Amino acid sequence: MGVLLYRVDDRLIHGQVVVGWGRFLKINSILVCSERVADDELARTMMEMGAPADVKVEVLRPKEAAAKLNRDAFAERGAIVLFETPADALYLLNMNVKIEKLNIGGMHFRPGKRQIMESVSVDKEDCRALHELSARNVKVYFQMVPQARPVEIISKLPCDL
Amino acid sequence: MTGIIIVAHGELAGELVNSVAMIMGRVPLLRAVGLGSDQSLDDLKREIEEAWQELERGGARQILVLVDMFGGSCSNVAARLVCDSEPGQIAVLTGVNLPMVLEASIDRDLYQFKDLVDKVVKAGRKSIVDVRAVLAEKLR
Numbered sequence: 001m002g003v004l005l006y007r008v009d010d011r012l013i014h015g016q017v018v019v020g021w022g023r024f025l026k027i028n029s030i031l032v033c034s035e036r037v038a039d040d041e042l043a044r045t046m047m048e049m050g051a052p053a054d055v056k057v058e059v060l061r062p063k064e065a066a067a068k069l070n071r072d073a074f075a076e077r078g079a080i081v082l083f084e085t086p087a088d089a090l091y092l093l094n095m096n097v098k099i100e101k102l103n104i105g106g107m108h109f110r111p112g113k114r115q116i117m118e119s120v121s122v123d124k125e126d127c128r129a130l131h132e133l134s135a136r137n138v139k140v141y142f143q144m145v146p147q148a149r150p151v152e153i154i155s156k157l158p159c160d161l
Numbered sequence: 162m163t164g165i166i167i168v169a170h171g172e173l174a175g176e177l178v179n180s181v182a183m184i185m186g187r188v189p190l191l192r193a194v195g196l197g198s199d200q201s202l203d204d205l206k207r208e209i210e211e212a213w214q215e216l217e218r219g220g221a222r223q224i225l226v227l228v229d230m231f232g233g234s235c236s237n238v239a240a241r242l243v244c245d246s247e248p249g250q251i252a253v254l255t256g257v258n259l260p261m262v263l264e265a266s267i268d269r270d271l272y273q274f275k276d277l278v279d280k281v282v283k284a285g286r287k288s289i290v291d292v293r294a295v296l297a298e299k300l301r
Contacts, residue, residue: 147185
């Protein structure tokens with residue numbers, strides 16, 4: 001067991017994650033690694049409510065998430081770890097969390113971002129983090145739902161941001 | 162595996178299939194049949210039967226029909242199909258919503274037909290939530 005999926009998805013817990021990935025991987029835990037959500041009681045409650053009753057949801061700041069993952073707290077469970085941004089995933093890597101593969105789900109368009117594929121838009125910070133993750137041997141791939149084919153993403157990042 | 166047919170007024174059935182695909186990717190043995198405003202009920206029945214045959218050719222052993230509204234034309238037509246078949250062959254559930262279609266699609270091959278039908282009924286009932294009431298409880 002352990003962490004079965006590390007995923008960047010700016011919607012965090014939603015249908016694709018709970019039903020698509022969660023049921024497919026037969027998980028019983030979701031760890032949301034986000035400073036923003038940890039500080040927002042309503043957002044946190046919505047996250048907890050969005051998951052089925054048999055899936056334990058935790059929302060932690062990146063620093064607390066790193067400590068928890070480094071204790072191998074999910075060894076006996078099956079977990080998905082969710083990030084809003086690649087930068088949060090890179091932060092965990094810098095804190096010595098072992099991430100071999102990083103799934104990119106939705107990174108939706110906002111002003112200042114550039115769309116590189118359907119459902120993925122990046123800014124300079126995202127590009128930098130994704131390049132560094134890849135350079136440090138994290139296999140970064142885009143895949144919205146388990147039934148879709150994984151797609152290589154690093155070569156699609158714009159170099160002029 | 163069980164085949165699923167969604168039957169609903171207008172475009173609803175097709176759009177439920179599209180919404181499921183957005184969440185789970187493409188789902189096998191899932192068909193939509195819509196009742197157009199000028200369509201006869203005989204025609205609707207024929208379309209459902211065609212979808213049924215198509216699913217059987219695709220390997221479906223039983224058929225779960227999810228219709229939009231009990232007492233509506235779609236459920237009346239589906240009721241006729243139920244009367245003409247064996248209990249283990251086809252089930253019809255009304256009040257279809259997205260959680261029901263998702264529940265019906267997931268792990269379909271792991272359940273006996275009757276258990277799958279029960280599981281979908283439960284998912285549908287559980288899916289109606291008064292968000293304000295739940296939040297009030299949680300945030301108290």
